[in-house]
Amino acid sequence: MPSTLFDLRGQVALVTGSTKGIGKSIAQELARAGAKVVVSSRKADACEAVRAEFEREGLSVIAKPCNVSRKDEVQALVETTLSTWNKIDILVCNAAINPYYGPIAGLPDETFDKVMTSNVKSSIWLSGLVIPGMAERGGGCVILVGSIGGILGNGVIGIYGMSKAADHALARNLAVEWGPKNVRVNAIAPGLIKTDFARALWEDDERRAARESITPLRRIGAPEEIGGIAVFLASRAGSFITGQTIVADGGVTIV
Numbered sequence: 538m539p540s541t542l543f544d545l546r547g548q549v550a551l552v553t554g555s556t557k558g559i560g561k562s563i564a565q566e567l568a569r570a571g572a573k574v575v576v577s578s579r580k581a582d583a584c585e586a587v588r589a590e591f592e593r594e595g596l597s598v599i600a601k602p603c604n605v606s607r608k609d610e611v612q613a614l615v616e617t618t619l620s621t622w623n624k625i626d627i628l629v630c631n632a633a634i635n636p637y638y639g640p641i642a643g644l645p646d647e648t649f650d651k652v653m654t655s656n657v658k659s660s661i662w663l664s665g666l667v668i669p670g671m672a673e674r675g676g677g678c679v680i681l682v683g684s685i686g687g688i689l690g691n692g693v694i695g696i697y698g699m700s701k702a703a704d705h706a707l708a709r710n711l712a713v714e715w716g717p718k719n720v721r722v723n724a725i726a727p728g729l730i731k732t733d734f735a736r737a738l739w740e741d742d743e744r745r746a747a748r749e750s751i752t753p754l755r756r757i758g759a760p761e762e763i764g765g766i767a768v769f770l771a772s773r774a775g776s777f778i779t780g781q782t783i784v785a786d787g788g789v790t791i792v
């Protein structure tokens with residue numbers, strides 16, 4: 538008999554920022570494991586394209602555009618999911634921005650607010666809207682997509698790293714608050730992954746070679762390698778794991 542440890546049939550997953558890169562891979566792998574998935578990002582045409590792609594693969598999917606920095610749109614996203622499938626078993630907060638490169642001293646106040654709203658406050662909003670329903674039904678799983686930028690210092694993307702460190706801390710605190718109700722909350726901290734978000738790093742042959750030379754696995758990661766971790770955390774295979782930040786960086790942070 539095939540293992541049921543990674544079987545997500547009957548579950549509903551809401552994934553933000555899921556029309557490309559890591560978020561898309563997470564949504565796709567959750568759906569391939571049997572979950573019904575909600576695909577979401579800011580652009581309606583991107584949502585529709587991914588919905589159609591997933592449907593051609595035979596996956597159960599709906600799409601709903603949402604700018605996670607706008608609370609009314611976050612509420613509408615959750616309401617659409619619940620009106621369609623009546624529940625949310627798996628919440629993945631992946632949508633994030635990184636609009637500023639430079640020293641912290643030069644960071645404009647409005648940029649700080651923008652990054653923290655999109656990358657942290659939106660996860661608080663979503664958790665507040667979704668977790669109580671999970672608790673009422675006997676449990677659920679929340680995954681916050683962080684970054685090794687939230688673990689390591691960096692001279693040019695400090696505000697992004699600060700926001701991701703906050704996400705890692707949010708996972709720990711929500712895990713403590715909701716663990717007694719069987720709601721598990723974890724974070725994933727990817728390293729350099731071949732996505733549009735990190736294109737400037739991996740398309741530059743010199744910069745990519747420099748990164749690979751200090752990475753124990755001597756390569757950068759692929760989106761599906763993060764999608765697989767999300768399936769593990771959401772499934773029975775990961776059912777005794779909560780409050781953790783799972784680092785997937787090829788070993789960068791250990792050297």
